[in-house]
Amino acid sequence: MLPRLISMATAALLANGFCAQSDTLWMVPGGVGLGGDTLAALRFCDTPQFQVSNETIDGALSSLVLVNGDSVAHELACTALEGTTWSVAPGASVELDVSGLGNATHRLWSVTERGQTLGLSTMVRSGWDDLPHYEWNLNEWDPEETWVLAEGGSLDPSAAYVPRxxxxxxxxxxxxxxxxxxxxxxxxxxxxxxxxxxxxxxxxxxxxxxxxxxxxxxxxxxxxxxxxxxxxxxxxxxxxxxxxxxxxxxxxxxxxxxxxxxxxxxxxxxxxxxxxxxxx
Ligand SMILES: [Cu+2]
CATH class of the missing domain: 2.60.40.420 (Cupredoxins -  blue copper proteins)
Known part of the structure; x- marks a missing residue:
């Protein structure tokens, strides 16, 4: 009797969508308007199409597939898997194991200067899902810097950082x-x-x-x-x-x-x- 009860419980969980699954995000270049400025941008997107805000990742996932839709390679880091980075060539993808994170909010981002300046960074949220859960990714922007990086340049490390x-x-x-x-x-x-x-x-x-x-x-x-x-x-x-x-x-x-x-x-x-x- 017991095994049958367990299998029925498992079936109910699966039917309710509580099983761990995989999610895919695309790294997509584009542009945004902000407060009268125009900025070059990179975002983690839900589809291969550019979107204004980075897609956040939430829920009990087993793995995360990240597809590089940008024209250059990115070096990705995630605080859930500290000490490791993943180099992803243009057009290539990488799969991260994000299972078993418990109650924790993590950061996933491109550590390259281009990724950081153009805003390729989001959160990976696990647990604390018994109540509505809001998500705030904070960031600040210097529009001119985004164009320097979008055109393949690099930033002057001695220049003052004055985001607008x-x-x-x-x-x-x-x-x-x-x-x-x-x-x-x-x-x-x-x-x-x-x-x-x-x-x-x-x-x-x-x-x-x-x-x-x-x-x-x-x-x-x-x-x-x-x-x-x-x-x-x-x-x-x-x-x-x-x-x-x-x-x-x-x-x-x-x-x-x-x-x-x-x-x-x-x-x-x-x-x-x-x-x-x-x-x-
Ligand atoms: Cu106040």
């Missing part, structure tokens, strides 16, 4: 409110998770209005796990997961606590701002 655009999920405010993964919509008592990965080169600090959030993961500030905070530092490359359990209704902003990062090419308000919309 600041984004959540590759969009700047107010367009962040049109992105269902940036704009948090919930109700009093209905907790949500938010994974935040800083894909840029600048450290950021996010300020939550209206609520404190519980720190579940902080890859660069591990001692803060368990703290309840309204100000959350996210260093360059850092991965943070917080839980928001709203105790009051209202619409409150979350924003980068650095004045330049809440502008679009110098104009306020813009950049890294989104909202928490909490119904009664």
């Amino acid at each position: 655009q600041f984004t959540i999920n590759d969009l700047n405010f107010p367009n962040t409110l049109a992105d269902s993964s940036s704009y948090v919509q919930t109700s009093v008592g209905a907790a949500v998770y938010i994974s935040i990965v800083n894909q840029g080169r600048m450290d950021q600090v996010l300020h939550f209005h209206g609520y404190h959030v519980d720190m579940l993961q902080s890859s660069a500030h591990g001692n803060r796990v368990g703290w309840s905070k309204d100000t959350v530092p996210v260093k360059a490359g850092e991965r943070v997961v917080v839980r928001l359990d709203p105790n009051q209704s209202g619409e409150y902003p979350v924003h980068a606590h650095n004045l330049v990062a809440v502008t679009n090419a110098g104009f306020y308000p813009g950049g890294m701002i989104t909202y928490l919309n909490v119904a009664p």
